[in-house]
Amino acid sequence: MHPFLWWMTSEAVMGTDLIARAQTGDIAAFERLVEPLYEKAFQLAAAMLDDRAQAEDAVQEALILAWRKLDRFRYGEDIRPWLMTLVANQCRETRRRRWWSVRKVADPPEQAHESESDRVVADADLHSALQTLSERDRLILILRYFFDLPYEEVAQIARVSPDAARKASARALARLRDRLREEEA
Amino acid sequence: MNDDPERGQMTEDEKRLRDRLRKGIRPGRPSHDAFWRAMNEVEERGRGHSSRLGFTAGLTAGAVLAVILLGTFLFAVRPHLLPAHTGPAGTPHSAAPMVTPTPSPSPTASGIVHPPSTSVPVAPLARCHTSGLSITLGKTGAAAGNDYTTFDLQNVSGQACETEGFPGMAMMAADGSQLPTNVLWQNGALASPGPTLVVLPAGGVAHFNIHWTDVPSGDETSCPTATTLLVTPPNETTQLRVAVNMAPCGNGTIDASPVRQGADPTGDPNS
Numbered sequence: 001m002h003p004f005l006w007w008m009t010s011e012a013v014m015g016t017d018l019i020a021r022a023q024t025g026d027i028a029a030f031e032r033l034v035e036p037l038y039e040k041a042f043q044l045a046a047a048m049l050d051d052r053a054q055a056e057d058a059v060q061e062a063l064i065l066a067w068r069k070l071d072r073f074r075y076g077e078d079i080r081p082w083l084m085t086l087v088a089n090q091c092r093e094t095r096r097r098r099w100w101s102v103r104k105v106a107d108p109p110e111q112a113h114e115s116e117s118d119r120v121v122a123d124a125d126l127h128s129a130l131q132t133l134s135e136r137d138r139l140i141l142i143l144r145y146f147f148d149l150p151y152e153e154v155a156q157i158a159r160v161s162p163d164a165a166r167k168a169s170a171r172a173l174a175r176l177r178d179r180l181r182e183e184e185a
Numbered sequence: 186m187n188d189d190p191e192r193g194q195m196t197e198d199e200k201r202l203r204d205r206l207r208k209g210i211r212p213g214r215p216s217h218d219a220f221w222r223a224m225n226e227v228e229e230r231g232r233g234h235s236s237r238l239g240f241t242a243g244l245t246a247g248a249v250l251a252v253i254l255l256g257t258f259l260f261a262v263r264p265h266l267l268p269a270h271t272g273p274a275g276t277p278h279s280a281a282p283m284v285t286p287t288p289s290p291s292p293t294a295s296g297i298v299h300p301p302s303t304s305v306p307v308a309p310l311a312r313c314h315t316s317g318l319s320i321t322l323g324k325t326g327a328a329a330g331n332d333y334t335t336f337d338l339q340n341v342s343g344q345a346c347e348t349e350g351f352p353g354m355a356m357m358a359a360d361g362s363q364l365p366t367n368v369l370w371q372n373g374a375l376a377s378p379g380p381t382l383v384v385l386p387a388g389g390v391a392h393f394n395i396h397w398t399d400v401p402s403g404d405e406t407s408c409p410t411a412t413t414l415l416v417t418p419p420n421e422t423t424q425l426r427v428a429v430n431m432a433p434c435g436n437g438t439i440d441a442s443p444v445r446q447g448a449d450p451t452g453d454p455n456s
Contacts, residue, residue, distance in 0.1 A: 031224050038220045046212035056215055060223040065377065067231040072379040089377065123209030134329050145203045146210050161435045163402030164330065177202055 019079060023071050030067055037080060040147070041087045046120045047142045048091040050127065055120075058094045062086040081156045088139055088157055095135065129179035136160075137172035144169050310347040313385055315418055317342025320425040323392065323449060330400040335449045336427065337392050338418065340385035349382045350419030351443050352393050356411030356431070364409050365437040380419075380443035392449045396440040397433035408434040419444055 021029035034041075041062065045055035065086050073082060121127040130138055136158060143154040144165075155165040195203070323335030340346055356364040370376055375394050383391045401408055410432040415424035433439050 027224075027228055030227070035220060038223075039214060042215040042219070043212035047210050052213065052215075055212070056219045056223070059215075059219075060226050063223050064227050064231045067227045069377065069379055086377070120212050121209055122211050123205065126205060126209035136329055136331065141206065142210070145206045159396070159440065160331070160398055160400075161402045161438065164398050164400045164435075167400055168330065173199055173202055177198065180202075180205075 019070070019073065022067075023073070027067075030070065033079065034063060034066065034083065037083055041083060044084060044142065044147070045087050045091050047146060048088065048139060049094055050120045050130070052120060054094055055091075058090040059087055061093075062090040065090070081153050084143075084157045085159065091139075092135055125180055125183040128183055129176050132179050133172055133175060137168060137175065140165055140168050141172045141176065145173075310345055310384065312420060313338075313340060313346035313348040313418060314342070315421045315423040315425060317344075317346060318418055318425060320416055320427045322427055322429060327399075330398050331396060332399055332431065332433075333394060333396050334429070334431070335392055335394050336416065337390050337448055338385075338425075338444065340387060340389045340391075343387050345384065345386045345389075347382055347384045348391065348419050348444055350380050351441055352419065353417035353424075354395070354439060354441065355415040355417075355424070356429075356433070356437060357413040357415065358409060359412045364411050366433075367436055367438045369438060369440050370443075375440050375442040381446075383444050383446045390448050391444050391446055393444045394442040394449070397431065397435075397438060399432055399434055401434050403435075405434055405436075408432040409437075411437075 018029045018033040022033055038059065041059045042055055045058040045062075046052050049055050049058060062083065066083055069086075073079065119127065121130060130141075133141070140154055140158050140160075143149045143157060144151070149157075151162045151165045151169070154169070155162040158165060158168075160168065317340060319339045319341045321337045321339070323337050325332070325334045327333070336352075338348075351368075351370045354366055354368050356366045358364055375396055385391055399408060411429055414427050414429045414431070416427060417424050
C-alpha cells in the first residue's frame with residue numbers, strides 16, 4: 001500500500017480528545033496531535049517548494065499558525081486536510097517571498113535559492129516542467145498523483161470543488177505532458 | 186491504482202506521467218530534529234493561543250474582583266454614593282459592562298455558523314451597523330479559473346464602531362432576481378487568520394476578500410452572472426448593495442474572509 005494511503009487510513013490520530021485538549025492550551029496534546037502528520041506535511045512542502053530546508057521552515061510556520069488558530073478549528077472535522085491546507089498556503093507564501101527576494105537582487109544568479117543537495121525533484125526535465133505550472137496546478141498534481149489522495153480531499157486542500165479539482169488535474173497533467181515533450185525535444 | 190474507478194480511465198500516457206512524477210519527486214524525510222525545532226518555535230512564537238485563554242480569564246477574574254471590591258467599599262463606607270437602582274448585592278450597574286459581549290456569529294446562506302472568537306476586554310463601542318457603513322469594490326484578480334475580489338467597508342456613521350466576523354452575501358442578476366448563493370467561511374487561506382475585533386474610527390476602513398471559481402461543476406454548463414452583490418455586515422440583518430460582475434460556479438459558491446482591519450494591505454485580493 002502506498003505510504004500516504006496507509007497514513008490516510010490509519011487509526012484516527014487520537015481524534016477529538018487531543019484536539020479538545022490542545023484547544024485549551026495543552027501544547028503536549030498539540031504535539032501528539034501533529035507529530036504523526038509532520039512527515040507527510042514536510043513531504044508536501046518539499047514537493048511544492050522543491051527545497052528541503054525551505055520545506056521545514058514552511059511546515060514550521062504552518063504549525064505555528066495551526067496552534068494559534070486551533071481554537072477556531074471546527075469540532076468533528078478531520079485535522080489532516082486542515083493542516084495540509086495550512087502547509088499548502090505557507091508554501092505559496094514562501095514562493096511569493098522567494099519571488100520578491102529574487103526581484104530585489106539586481107542581477108540574480110539563476111535559481112540562486114536552490115542547491116542540488118536540497119533539490120527534491122531529481123528528474124531535471126520534470127523539475128523544469130513542474131516549475132512552469134501554476135501554484136494551484138502543481139499542488140493538485142502532487143496531491144493527486146504523488147500522494148494518491150482522492151479528489152474530495154485534493155479539492156478540500158486546494159480549496160476548489162471536487163469537480164474543479166478533477167478538471168484542473170486533467171488540464172495540469174496535459175500541460176505537464178506538453179512541457180515535458182518540449183523539454184525532451 | 187486499479188481499484189480506483191477514476192484512475193481506471195487513465196490513458197497509458199497519463200499513467201506514464203504519473204509514474205514519472207512518483208519516481209521524479211523524492212521528498213525524502215525531514216531532518217531528525219526538525220519536528221522538535223518546529224515545536225519549540227510553536228511554543229516560543231505561538232503564545233497567542235494558550236496565553237490568550239489565560240489572559241482573558243485573568244482579566245475577567247480581575248474585573249469581577251474589582252467590581253466586588255468597589256461595591257463592598259461603596260456599600261460599607263459611602264452608601265449614599267450608590268445609585269438608587271443598585272441591586273441588593275451592592276454592585277453598581279454602571280460597573281457591569283466591563284467585558285465586551287461575545288459577538289454572536291452571523292449565519293450565512295449556507296447555514297454554516299462559525300464559533301465566535303475569544304472576546305477581548307475593551308471599552309465598549311457600538312457595533313457597526315449596516316446604515317453606518319458604505320461598501321466599494323476593490324481590486325480583482327483571476328488565475329486559472331479562480332477569481333478574487335476585495336471589498337472595502339468604510340465607517341460613514343461619524344462615530345467609531347466595532348465589528349467582528351464574516352460577511353453574508355447574496356447575488357442578484359441584472360433582472361433583479363436573486364441567484365443561488367452559497368457563502369463558505371472555510372479554514373482556507375482566505376479565512377486565515379480567523380475573525381478578530383475590528384475597530385473602525387469615523388471614516389475608518391475595513392476590508393474582506395472573496396474567492397470563487399468560474400469552472401462549471403457537476404451538471405452545470407455555465408454559471409449565472411451576478412451584477413449586484415448584497416452584503417450583510419457581521420451580526421447585521423440588513424444589506425449593503427454593490428455592483429459586481431461575477432459568475433461563481435458550484436451553485437454560486439463563494440469563499441469569504443472575515444472582515445479585517447484597514448484597506449487590504451497587500452492590494453492583492455488573493456491574500
